[in-house]
Amino acid sequence: MYKICKTCGKKVEIPVTTTQFDELLNWRQSPRKLTEIAPSLSAGLREMFISGICPDCWDVLIGDEADAGEE
Numbered sequence: 001m002y003k004i005c006k007t008c009g010k011k012v013e014i015p016v017t018t019t020q021f022d023e024l025l026n027w028r029q030s031p032r033k034l035t036e037i038a039p040s041l042s043a044g045l046r047e048m049f050i051s052g053i054c055p056d057c058w059d060v061l062i063g064d065e066a067d068a069g070e071e
């Protein structure tokens with residue numbers, strides 16, 4: 001499946017099977033965690049699925065705080 005990053009507009013492939021895709025569509029109504037449905041997805045791609053923000057943009061967003069001590 002593909003998602004468009006809502007920050008940079010980049011199209012990012014999220015590599016899931018058809019079964020996983022169906023489960024992911026209903027994930028918010030499901031008691032299962034994303035990590036159980038699609039354990040092979042990296043944390044960045046799971047975040048992309050949840051928030052619609054791609055891993056690159058997360059790096060920028062979070063990197064600001066992580067590098068804060070560096071001045």
Ligand SMILES: [Zn+2]
Pocket residue numbers: 005006007008009010053054055056057
């Ligand atoms: Zn992005």
